[in-house]
Amino acid sequence: MGSSGGVELADIPSVDLMTELLRRMKCASKPDKRLILIGPPGSGKGTQSPIIKDEYCLCHLATGDMLRAAVAAKTPLGLKAKEGMDKGELVSDDLVVGIIDEAIKKPSCQKGFILDGFPRTVVQAQKLDEMLAKQGTKIDKVLNFAIDDAILEERITGRWIHPASGRTYHSKFAPPKVPGVDDVTGESLIQRKDDTAEVLKSRLESFHRQTEPVIDYYSKKSIVVQLHADKPPKEVTSEVQKVLS
Numbered sequence: 001m002g003s004s005g006g007v008e009l010a011d012i013p014s015v016d017l018m019t020e021l022l023r024r025m026k027c028a029s030k031p032d033k034r035l036i037l038i039g040p041p042g043s044g045k046g047t048q049s050p051i052i053k054d055e056y057c058l059c060h061l062a063t064g065d066m067l068r069a070a071v072a073a074k075t076p077l078g079l080k081a082k083e084g085m086d087k088g089e090l091v092s093d094d095l096v097v098g099i100i101d102e103a104i105k106k107p108s109c110q111k112g113f114i115l116d117g118f119p120r121t122v123v124q125a126q127k128l129d130e131m132l133a134k135q136g137t138k139i140d141k142v143l144n145f146a147i148d149d150a151i152l153e154e155r156i157t158g159r160w161i162h163p164a165s166g167r168t169y170h171s172k173f174a175p176p177k178v179p180g181v182d183d184v185t186g187e188s189l190i191q192r193k194d195d196t197a198e199v200l201k202s203r204l205e206s207f208h209r210q211t212e213p214v215i216d217y218y219s220k221k222s223i224v225v226q227l228h229a230d231k232p233p234k235e236v237t238s239e240v241q242k243v244l245s
Contacts, residue, residue: 027057033112033244034137036119038215039145040207041200042156043229044236048145049114051237056244059109063118066099067091077102097127104135112140120210122217142218143240145229149204157197160189 009017033056039045053060070078071085077098081091096118104113119125132138158171162182169176169189177183193199218224225243227236 023057027111030057030111032137032140033058034115034132034140035112035244036115036139036142036218037145038142038211039229040147040149040152040204041194042152043145043147044233045116045145045229047233048143048236048240049116052240052244053114055241057111059103059106059113060116061100061103061109061113061118062116063096063100066103067096070099070102075102093121093124093127096124097131100128101131101135119214122213125214125217139218139221139223141244142215142224143243144215144224144226145236146226147229151230152204153197153200156195156200157191159195160191162187162189 035052035058037045037049049060052058067078067081071082072078077095081095081099084091084095100115100118103109115128119128129138154172155170158173160169160171160176160180161167162169162185164187165182165184167182167184168174171179176189178186180189181187182189194203215224227239227243229236231239
């Protein structure tokens with residue numbers, strides 16, 4: 001593979017090459033880590049994930065994005081997935097695990113990975129474990145972003161948006177000067193449909209129903225870590241670092 005994505009190495013600016021080389025040298029001494037992140041919407045998982053990724057030189061595997069990328073790149077598995085999707089079928093567990101299997105062989109995943117949004121069922125967890133066992137590896141830690149539903153509800157249902165500018169407010173944590181009104185233009189604020197209490201409630205119910213068995217499955221292997229996701233982001237970050245050091 002002389003070029004990645006059609007870019008010749010010779011055409012990459014020196015500073016970029018040096019930066020990447022330095023990153024790889026720094027990463028060489030890091031221990032391997034294979035992590036699963038589990039947490040409901042609003043739990044701060046999305047905030048911590050890039051921090052963990054950079055700190056430990058891991059690749060971030062979001063299965064939804066990977067499927068779309070495989071379909072776009074027309075890889076054999078991508079074509080197979082597209083076939084199923086076109087028929088309106090759900091993508092099979094074996095296929096998703098196959099796509100993860102493909103992805104973790106890339107150099108960016110050399111030090112390990114963060115899996116986000118997968119596995120969602122115990123069967124998926126078992127298939128993932130089987131695939132990793134074939135490669136002689138396993139999941140090291142499952143980070144559970146544990147947070148009380150009531151706190152999530154406060155975090156999420158308090159969000160208000162000024163659609164034209166994208167400015168965001170929170171009725172408790174960052175309120176507008178006048179309730180329901182944008183500070184700058186005086187126009188009305190709206191709530192995203194996903195941020196309403198009803199939608200959140202059903203999302204949380206299905207989240208708990210799906211993930212509790214997965215968390216139990218990994219708890220039996222003694223690799224689940226309960227994070228206090230209700231704490232401020234900086235405290236959660238240092239909690240993660242303690243757990244992973």
